[in-house]
Amino acid sequence: MGKTSKSSIAEKKHDVVNRLKLLGTDIYEQLDKGVFPTINIPSRSTENINYDPNIRQYILGERVVSRSARNIRHVKPFTQLAWAALFSNELTTQRKTSTLRDVYYSAQAYEMSFTDQQESNNIITDLETLTGFRREDFNIFPEERSAIFGDLNIEYTVPGYEGKTLNLTSHPDGVLIGPALTSSEFVSTNADKVIAIEKGALFTRFIEENVHNKHKSLLISCGGQAPRQTRAFIRRLHDELNLPVYIFTDGDPWGMHIAQVIISGSANAAHLRELNTPDAIWSGVWATDIVDYKLPTDPLDEVDIKRLYELQRDPRYQNDPLWQREIKMFLKIKRKAEQEAFSRYGLTYIVDEYLPKKLKETK
C-alpha cells in the first residue's frame, strides 16, 4: 500500500502563508486609503454554532462580527490579531514551532501586551476563524501530547530532518504526535486500520500483545480527550491512507463522548474543518458489552447520569441508532466499566477475545 496524496503538507504551508499575506494586504490597503481598517470574522457565539448533519460536525453560521480599528473597544484586539498574523507568518516561513504559552510571551518582545493567557488564546482562535486554518498550521502547537505506534513510514519536513524517514514501530513506547510528526508526509504502511485507545495503559498493553501485527493496525493513544492535532492526524490517516478508524474507550458516558468528539468534533472547533473523522467507529466499551461480558462495574453517579441525559439530546448523538441504544442501556443498568475491567478474565483476554470480536462486529 502506498501513499495517496502527494505533498499535502507543503501545499498547505503555501496556502497558509498566502492567506496571512492576504490579511496583511487587506489591512494595509485600507490604511493606505486613509480609512480605519475593518475585518469581518465569522461569529463564534453559541447562536451561530449549528450542527451540520451532512458533514457530520458543528459549523459556524452566516453571522459575522466586524472588528474595526475605529472602535475604541476593538482597536487593541485588532492590533493583537494583526500581530498574531505577523507572528504566525514568521513562524511558518522560518519553519519554527511555538506553543500557545510561547505566543503569550513572544508578544511581549513586540511590546504587544496580552492581559493573560486566555486573551492571547482567544486571539489565536480569532486568527483560526478568520483564515479557516488551524493554529497547528501556523506552527502553534498545544502542550498536550499523545502517541502513535504501528507500521507506518513517514518522511519529515521539519528543518534538519527533511527527507529523513521513520517507521513508527521504531520505539516501543510509541512516537509522540507532535509538530514534527503531524507535519510529516506519509510514505507507506502495511496497516489496514487505525485503533484509537482512550488510555495510555491499554495502548502499552496492545503494543506488548502485538496487536499492531495481529490486526495490522496503527495504534493511537488519545490520553483521554484526544488533542486537536491528534484528531486532525487521525483524519489524515483516514483520508490519505483510506484506513478505517476504530475507537476503544471506557464504558461510561465520558468515554463514549471521547469517541464522539473524534467522530463529530466539538462545538469549540466549529470554525475549523478536518479535525474530525465522521467515518470513525466507536467499537467499545459499550453498555451492552458490560452486560454481555459480565464486566466488573461501578455504579453511575449523579454527574454520569446528568451527562447521559445531556448527550441524549445532543445532535451528534442523533445520526446513529447505536448512540441512543447505548445511552438507554447505561441508564437502564446504571453501571459503568473501565477498559481494564477485562483483566478479570486474564491480562490477554481483551486482546485475544474481545478486540477481534468487536472489530468484526463494528466493521
Added chain:
Amino acid sequence: MAQATFEEISASDFFYRNRDIAGFSNPSRAIFVAIREIVENALDAAESQMIPPDVYVRLSFESEATKDTQIYKLRIEDNGSGIQPRFIPSAFGQVLYGSKYKLKQTRGTFGLGGKMALLYGQITTHQPASVTSSTGNQNKIYSFKLMIDIQRNRPIILDRKVLINKDNWRGTIIEFTLEGDYLRAMPKILDYFKQTAMVNPYANLTFVDPKGRLYKWMRVTTAMPEPPKETLPHPYGVDVEMLQRLIYVTTDTSMTDFLRHNFHRVGGITAQKFLEFSGLTPSKNPKKLAHEEIVKLTQNLKKFKDFLPPDASCLSPLGEELLRAGIQKELNPEYLVVHQRKPSTYAGHPFIVEMGIAYGGGVPKTGGFVIYRFANRIPLLYDEASDVSYRVIGSMNWRRYKVSPEMPIAIVVHICSTKVPYKTVGKEFIADRAEIRREVANELREVSRQLGHFLARREHVDKEKKRLSIFAKYLPRIAEFATKLAGKERVPDINKLLKSVQKYGEDEQK
C-alpha cells in the same frame, strides 16, 4: 434631723466649681480652650472696628508642674478696639460682665470664655494676669495687674500703670500663666489656627509655641464682612423672664408702643393684630400686666403666626468671596465651590448657612471626607460625629453627585446665628434641629451639584484623553504589522486617522 445649709455662690465661684462645662476639663484641653477664647475675643475686638485683625500668640514654658503638665505663660496681643481703662478690671476680673449681652452675632456667647481662661490660670498657678490696652484715642496706654476674688466675683487690682502712647498703638495685650499639657494639645491648637485662618482670610495670625517654633497664617485680603447690627429680640425667641425685664425698664405706657419699641420687626399694624389675637386692649399699660398675664402673653407671642420673620442684618456671614479666599489659601484645592443660603430662622433666631466644598489639590487625603465646621467663625474641633452637619453629610446619597468616599474632598460648613444652638457649653457641636438640618442639607446639595458637574466633566476629559492615547498607541502598530505582513516597504501614513479621532475628541471636550 439634718439641717441643710444654703449659701449663695458667686458667678466666679460657680464657674470655679464647674470649670469642666466651660471646656477646662483637662490640662491639654484647658490650654487649647484658653488660647481659643482669647484669640476669639481679639478677633471680635478688631472686627467690630472693621480693622483687619493682627493677632499674635506666644506660649512659653515657665516650669514643670506635675509629671504630665507644665506651667506656661500665655501672651496674646491684638490690634483691636482696645478697652476703656475704667472697664478693664471688670472686663477681665468679673465673670458675666462684658459687652456681649445684646443680640447680635458674636463669637462668644456670654463673653465668658476669656475670663474663664484667666480664672483657670489663677486657680492653677496663683499668679496675677496682666492686661494692657489702649483704644488709640488717648495718648495713654493702661496696664493692669489683676486677680479675681473668686468668692465675691470682683476684680482685685494689684497694680495699675499709665504709659505714654508715643506710637499711637491701639489694641490689647493679655498675659497670664496657666498649667497645661502643650504637647498633647499641640495638634488641636495648630488645627485651630489653620481653621481660624480659613474663615478669617483677612486676619494675620502668628503663633510662637513653647519650643520657639513660629507659625504664621497670613491674610490674603483686607476685605471684611459687614459687621453685624444689634437688633431687638424677635417675639418668637422671648421668655417670661426677658419679657418681665423689658416691661420693667420700658417707658412706654401702651401695649402697642411697648410691642413696637421692644421687638424685632413689629410695627403698628402687626402690634394691633397681635393684641387682638391675644385679647389685650392696645391702650393697656404694660406695667399693669399681672404675672399670669405676662405668662399668657409670652405663650401668645410664640403662637401668633403673623410676625414677620427676623431679618438677618444682625448676622455677619463671611460671604462667598471671603469663604472662597479662605479655603483657597488654606487648602489650595484643585476645585472649589462656595455658596451662601438665604437667611432662615429657628425659634425666633435668624441663621445663615454657608458652605464650601473643595476637591483635590492640597485637600488632605484621609480616605474620607474632611469636614471643617464653623459656628460664628469659630472652628469646632471636637465631637464631630455628634454635629448636625456630620449627620447630614453622612446621610447624603453621594453617588448621585459622582462622589465616592475615598475622594480627597473637604467640606466647609459655616453656620452663623445670634444664638447658635450648641449642644454643650463647650461650644463643640451644633444640635440636630430640624430647621438647621434642612438648611444644611439644602446647602450641601447645592454645592454638591456643582462638584458633581465638575467631576462629570473631569471624568469625561480623562476618558477622552485615555481614548486618544489608546488610538495613538495601537494604530501605528497596526500599520507596522500590516506593512510587514503584506511585504511592503512603505508604512502607510496614519496621522490623518489619528487626527480624526483627536478632532472628534476636542469637540467633545468643549
